[in-house]
Amino acid sequence: MPPSTETLTAERILEAxxxxxxxxxxxxxxxxxxxxxxxxxxxSVYRHFRTKAALREAVTKRWLDRATGxxxxxxxxxRDPEARLRDWLxxxxxxxxxKAGDDPELFATYTVLTGENVEAVIEHLxxxxxxxxxxxxDGIDAGTFTxxxxxxxxxxxxxxxxxxxDPGYAREWEKPGAEKEFTALVDLLVRGLKA
Numbered sequence: 001m002p003p004s005t006e007t008l009t010a011e012r013i014l015e016a017x018x019x020x021x022x023x024x025x026x027x028x029x030x031x032x033x034x035x036x037x038x039x040x041x042x043x044s045v046y047r048h049f050r051t052k053a054a055l056r057e058a059v060t061k062r063w064l065d066r067a068t069g070x071x072x073x074x075x076x077x078x079r080d081p082e083a084r085l086r087d088w089l090x091x092x093x094x095x096x097x098x099k100a101g102d103d104p105e106l107f108a109t110y111t112v113l114t115g116e117n118v119e120a121v122i123e124h125l126x127x128x129x130x131x132x133x134x135x136x137x138d139g140i141d142a143g144t145f146t147x148x149x150x151x152x153x154x155x156x157x158x159x160x161x162x163x164x165x166d167p168g169y170a171r172e173w174e175k176p177g178a179e180k181e182f183t184a185l186v187d188l189l190v191r192g193l194k195a
Contacts (some may be wrong), residue, residue: 008040010048010058017059022105023152026112031055057120060113064124066093068131071144075131081139082190088135089157089186092128093164093173100170129158145193157189 016037020029035042049055074088100107132154139145147153161168
């Protein structure tokens with residue numbers, strides 16, 4: 001492959017890495033494969049990411065962050081906290097379901113990568129529960145929710161809805177009735193927050 005004339009950026013490397021992972025899987029994908037896809041030397045990739053592990057962590061974080069951007073917009077919206085909570089949970093379910101259903105091979109690859117990059121996953125989960133905490137706190141401030149501990153409540157809501165966003169349950173997401181079960185669970189949780 002001829003050398004690329006585009007400026008080599010971390011973002012271009014991450015895009016190429018994702019494509020290489022899709023093609024070869026996490027066990028066979030190498031930095032040399034990424035460099036070859038970009039038309040550069042593997043040393044050029046290492047100037048941006050010091051190790052293969054750092055590259056895999058960065059691509060994992062990028063994949064996880066795709067969900068948090070959509071959810072952050074819902075979190076920050078100037079709307080009723082109950083509606084934001086419902087929309088946030090629905091968006092999380094949809095984002096995760098789309099990732100699993102639209103590209104199952106890449107989803108399987110990222111399941112392996114998230115197992116390798118526990119810190120990136122912890123950071124992602126913390127960001128998600130922080131968003132939920134802000135929504136719950138807004139609900140408390142508005143008098144919509146009667147709970148008194150927004151952080152504990154947010155954690156409970158997150159854990160209570162795990163079947164609709166934890167990748168370990170991905171097979172459940174396409175079963176008939178999954179949407180009805182999701183709606184029933186969210187209705188129950190919201191009633192509990194308002195009781």
